[in-house]
Amino acid sequence: MENRLILKENFQNGGFDSLLLDVYSDESMLSYLRERFAGAIDSFAENFAEEEVAIYSAPGRTEVGGNHTDHQHGKVLAASINRDAIAVVSKSSKINVISSAGGGRISIEVNDLAKKDDEEGTTASLIRGVLAGLAERGYTVGGFNAYVTSDVLIGAGLSSSAAFETLIGTIISGLYNDMKVSPIEIAQIGQYAENVYFGKPCGLMDQMASSVGSLVTIDFADPEKPIVEKVDFDMAAHGYSLCITDTKADHVNLTPDYAAVPAEMKAAAAVFGKEVLREVDPAEIIKNIPLIREKVSDRAALRALHFITENTRVDDQVSALREGNTAAFLAAVKASGDSSFKYLQNVYTNKDVEHQAVSIALGVSDYYLNADGKNHGVARVHGGGFAGTIAAFVENDYVAEYKKAMDRLFGDGACNVLQIRKYGGMQII
Numbered sequence: 132m133e134n135r136l137i138l139k140e141n142f143q144n145g146g147f148d149s150l151l152l153d154v155y156s157d158e159s160m161l162s163y164l165r166e167r168f169a170g171a172i173d174s175f176a177e178n179f180a181e182e183e184v185a186i187y188s189a190p191g192r193t194e195v196g197g198n199h200t201d202h203q204h205g206k207v208l209a210a211s212i213n214r215d216a217i218a219v220v221s222k223s224s225k226i227n228v229i230s231s232a233g234g235g236r237i238s239i240e241v242n243d244l245a246k247k248d249d250e251e252g253t254t255a256s257l258i259r260g261v262l263a264g265l266a267e268r269g270y271t272v273g274g275f276n277a278y279v280t281s282d283v284l285i286g287a288g289l290s291s292s293a294a295f296e297t298l299i300g301t302i303i304s305g306l307y308n309d310m311k312v313s314p315i316e317i318a319q320i321g322q323y324a325e326n327v328y329f330g331k332p333c334g335l336m337d338q339m340a341s342s343v344g345s346l347v348t349i350d351f352a353d354p355e356k357p358i359v360e361k362v363d364f365d366m367a368a369h370g371y372s373l374c375i376t377d378t379k380a381d382h383v384n385l386t387p388d389y390a391a392v393p394a395e396m397k398a399a400a401a402v403f404g405k406e407v408l409r410e411v412d413p414a415e416i417i418k419n420i421p422l423i424r425e426k427v428s429d430r431a432a433l434r435a436l437h438f439i440t441e442n443t444r445v446d447d448q449v450s451a452l453r454e455g456n457t458a459a460f461l462a463a464v465k466a467s468g469d470s471s472f473k474y475l476q477n478v479y480t481n482k483d484v485e486h487q488a489v490s491i492a493l494g495v496s497d498y499y500l501n502a503d504g505k506n507h508g509v510a511r512v513h514g515g516g517f518a519g520t521i522a523a524f525v526e527n528d529y530v531a532e533y534k535k536a537m538d539r540l541f542g543d544g545a546c547n548v549l550q551i552r553k554y555g556g557m558q559i560i
Contacts, residue, residue: 132183142168155213156550175278181221189297189556190215191283192340196448198471201336202393204351204409206445209340213550216281216294223274231280251330260324261299271307293337296321301556318342344555364452371524376537376546378488380518395431413439437474468511477516492521499536
């Protein structure tokens with residue numbers, strides 16, 4: 132713990148610039164970050180009396196490959212980004228959390244961690260679920276005061292909820308467990324909180340990418356012991372930037388669409404007497420497409436086809452990156468996006484075909500990235516899909532042109548140029 136007034140002064144006078152540059156990898160952000168951290172300390176002081184504080188951070192994530200494969204025990208390629216949720220924290224006898232997003236103070240007793248049905252879908256449910264998950268694994272839990280602020284775009288497919296879950300888990304790891312809760316456990320606990328307490332079905336990729344950090348490939352064949360490997364690859368040095376465009380489409384009422392994806396994939400697996408598609412031989416799936424159509428549906432058959440080909444594409448992407456073959460990597464990214472559009476069918480909801488913001492974003496991206504007869508990059512649906520964002524890997528020299536086109540289409544600031552962050556959930560100070 133450090134004195135908050137001294138911390139604020141050090142942020143304001145540039146004393147932490149080298150630390151901020153190490154974490155966020157973007158010198159152009161330094162002025163913004165100085166003000167952000169100093170402002171968070173002020174907001175903490177307005178709500179809590181404690182002088183000694185610590186600061187924690189958990190990043191959002193971007194999906195690179197493995198769209199909707201994690202819940203079928205598949206493979207993914209994902210990366211943490213330099214947008215995060217941060218918390219100014221002190222110890223307390225109970226849990227008190229105030230967010231810059233509003234909603235008032237959330238207060239939870241440390242000995243009252245049972246699931247509450249009337250809390251489903253709330254921030255309080257995530258906090259309670261994370262602490263319950265830590266306690267069930269035998270870790271020490273305790274109270275804390277926290278002021279939380281996030282610049283991970285909510286609803287933009289960058290996993291603001293996973294960043295928040297990782298943040299809470301990392302706070303408890305730091306305050307009460309000497310940072311000994313592993314990033315993988317924190318991710319698993321975050322998924323538990325979201326599935327059981329919040330009431331949203333999700334896989335484990337979002338939490339794992341946020342908690343572990345960097346560019347990682349994850350094999351979920353055994354979800355209790357996922358194989359996590361970092362992939363060393365400097366995208367900027369190879370001439371490309373990651374651009375995430377928020378189409379500003381609404382996620383409201385899309386939970387049934389998200390839930391149908393794992394449900395239909397599991398129904399397809401059940402045709403073979405298995406729980407998830409990873410347990411089925413891909414050749415058997417191809418051979419028995421007619422049976423899946425008969426027993427489940429055509430869409431379930433298409434989503435099963437997406438899964439088995441997407442799993443292979445993750446291997447292709449990782450191999451290309453490790454070989455420094457940018458062209459092969461980008462081709463695999465494009466193929467992944469095309470499969471998500473055609474077979475997984477998560478680019479728009481068929482309940483509202485008149486609104487297809489993500490489809491528009493992809494179509495316009497394809498035009499601009501190839502308008503002069505040269506290929507300047509690739510774009511694909513990002514994250515859960517149906518609404519939200521697209522991701523594009525764009526040549527550095529063409530980023531300004533691409534960003535201008537996306538901002539003109541969806542509004543100023545819609546297109547964000549991001550860096551891959553090398554750290555997951557962490558105690559910054």
